[in-house]
Structure formats: structure tokens, C-alpha cells
Amino acid sequence: MPDSNIPGAPPGPASATGVPGTELLYRRLLPGAWYRAQSALIPQKYFMPRPWQSDERPGDTDGISINRASLTDAVTTSRRPDNGEYVPLAEFTASDVYRIGLHVRGAPLLLDPSHALIPELNSLDRRDTEKERKMEEWALALRNCSQLIKPRGT
Amino acid sequence: MKGSMMLTQATGIARDRIIPVGGTACSTGIALTQPPNREPALWKQAIDQMLEWKTKRSVDNCEDYPAPDVADTAIDFAVDQSDTGTSAPDSIVPSGGGRIAMEWNTPFETIIVEFIGLGAATYIRFDSAGKVAARDTLRRNPQSRRLQLQG
Numbered sequence: 001m002p003d004s005n006i007p008g009a010p011p012g013p014a015s016a017t018g019v020p021g022t023e024l025l026y027r028r029l030l031p032g033a034w035y036r037a038q039s040a041l042i043p044q045k046y047f048m049p050r051p052w053q054s055d056e057r058p059g060d061t062d063g064i065s066i067n068r069a070s071l072t073d074a075v076t077t078s079r080r081p082d083n084g085e086y087v088p089l090a091e092f093t094a095s096d097v098y099r100i101g102l103h104v105r106g107a108p109l110l111l112d113p114s115h116a117l118i119p120e121l122n123s124l125d126r127r128d129t130e131k132e133r134k135m136e137e138w139a140l141a142l143r144n145c146s147q148l149i150k151p152r153g154t
Numbered sequence: 155m156k157g158s159m160m161l162t163q164a165t166g167i168a169r170d171r172i173i174p175v176g177g178t179a180c181s182t183g184i185a186l187t188q189p190p191n192r193e194p195a196l197w198k199q200a201i202d203q204m205l206e207w208k209t210k211r212s213v214d215n216c217e218d219y220p221a222p223d224v225a226d227t228a229i230d231f232a233v234d235q236s237d238t239g240t241s242a243p244d245s246i247v248p249s250g251g252g253r254i255a256m257e258w259n260t261p262f263e264t265i266i267v268e269f270i271g272l273g274a275a276t277y278i279r280f281d282s283a284g285k286v287a288a289r290d291t292l293r294r295n296p297q298s299r300r301l302q303l304q305g
Contacts, residue, residue, distance in 0.1 A: 030218050030247065032248055033246070034199065034204075035245050041259055044266060045257070046249075048249065050251045133286050136278060141284055144284065
């Protein structure tokens with residue numbers, strides 16, 4: 001059933017998540033990037049799932065991780081849970097995700113209720129050449145509507 | 155088109171994609187003073203960064219840092235490109251799973267080379283509409299010792 005309360009949201013899974021199109025989303029970026037210039041675009045690969053390498057290293061099988069701004073803030077999201085390092089974020093809206101044809105699925109964690117996923121961008125589908133090709137285009141589209149933010153001067 | 159120029163020389167992509175660094179001014183016939191060539195210095199910065207990732211991985215044991223063989227392949231590629239006077243990319247990043255990605259952007263296309271293993275990389279070119287226009291694998295030529303398209 002389409003959800004008329006979500007502007008721009010397609011029917012089906014997107015609206016079922018209850019993430020309104022106006023909600024801001026964050027994607028934590030891997031640290032250590034080298035940029036030619038400060039004005040450089042966010043690299044497209046930051047929106048691709050970690051690849052499946054083996055059963056022991058399956059990559060991002062459920063999709064790429066994002067955080068919902070309604071349930072957290074940029075500084076908190078910017079902090080890596082594994083080592084406390086602050087890293088840059090990509091910021092975009094849920095309606096950007098929906099417009100591209102992707103979905104947002106809430107996936108709260110015990111210590112991070114804001115955690116969510118974009119399930120289409122997953123490592124299992126990435127093993128299929130044609131699906132990976134589509135994924136590359138989705139990742140580029142997502143990059144193109146994202147804004148780089150640097151909490152705590154990361 | 156700086157990225158195309160880099161890939162063409164290195165890999166054998168069609169010659170019609172070649173536009174040398176500074177070529178825009180020449181092709182328009184407008185006499186412009188050439189700015190100092192910053193490319194070798196930019197490549198050096200990028201290579202230093204990749205060397206730092208190798209060190210960090212050995213210290214932190216973080217899987218998101220590039221694998222040593224991947225870093226070696228990307229560094230060799232960067233040295234080759236710098237030596238041939240081509241343009242440095244817009245970004246070089248650890249792209250997850252031990253990989254490294256280099257990206258070039260122009261108003262007309264986006265080109266990404268992702269290093270995935272020893273002597274192996276993928277090449278992808280998007281058109282201005284964001285669609286994949288070309289996709290291929292690069293492998294090290296055992297004779298030239300340079301990455302070349304498999305095409």
C-alpha cells in the first residue's frame with residue numbers, strides 16, 4: 001500500500017519502514033581517503049557494499065549501513081564504534097534513496113538504534129556481474145545527491 | 155578528460171579518448187599560459203598515502219585498509235602513470251575488502267579503477283547520465299609488467 005504521508009516514497013517496502021522521505025540519513029565513510037582537492041566529490045565506492053570474499057569474509061550481506069538522523073546526530077554517527085575515531089559522513093535524504101529506486105530498512109542495533117540498511121546494495125548480489133553493474137549505477141546516483149560533512153573536523 | 159588520457163596510455167583504450175594534460179587549451183586554439191604541472195607532486199602525495207595505508211594495516215590489522223598486494227599493485231600503477239606525465243585522480247580511497255579505488259571525474263564521465271588483487275583491477279566508465287558505458291578487467295602484462303585491459 002502506498003503511504004501518502006511519505007512524499008516521493010514508492011509503495012511497498014520503502015513506506016513500510018516508516019522512514020519518511022524528508023528524513024536525513026548518514027553514511028559513515030572509511031577513513032584515510034586521499035583527495036586531489038578539497039572540492040573533490042565523495043568517491044562512488046563509498047556507497048558500494050564491502051565485497052563477498054569468502055564465507056569467513058562475507059562483506060555487507062544485508063546491505064550498506066546508514067544511520068537515521070531522527071534517532072542520532074552527526075557527531076555520534078561520525079564516531080567509529082570499533083576504535084572511537086571520528087570520520088567524515090555522507091549525508092542524503094530518504095527521498096533521494098527512494099527516487100533512485102532503493103529502499104531504507106530500519107535495522108536497530110543494541111547500542112545503535114539509529115542503524116538502518118539499504119538492502120539492495122549488498123555483497124551477495126554483487127557477486128552477479130549484471131546485478132553489480134546496476135549496483136555501481138545506484139552507488140553513483142547516491143553519491144551524486146550526497147553531501148560530505150565533517151563533524152569534529154575529521 | 156584527464157582520466158581517459160591516463161587509462162589510454164596505460165591500458166590501450168581507444169586512442170580517440172586521449173586528451174593530454176593541458177590539451178584543452180591547445181585544441182581550442184586559445185593561447186593560454188600553461189600552469190605549472192602539479193601532477194607529479196599530486197601522484198607523489200597519493201603514493202605516500204598508499205604507503206601509509208600499508209603501514210597502518212600492519213599495525214592496526216584493520217581489514218578496511220588495503221591488502222598489501224593490492225596496495226603494491228596500485229602503487230606500481232601510480233608510479234607508471236606519474237612517469238608518463240598523466241593526471242592524478244580526483245580521489246584514492248580504501249574501498250573495502252582490502253581494495254583500493256581511484257576515481258576521475260569530468261562533466262562528461264566518471265572513471266573508476268579498483269585494484270582488487272595482485273596485478274588485477276577493474277575498470278568502469280560511467281557516461282554523463284550515470285550509466286555504465288564501459289566495464290573491463292585490467293591484468294598485469296607479464297612482459298611490460300603494466301596493467302592492461304583484457305577486453
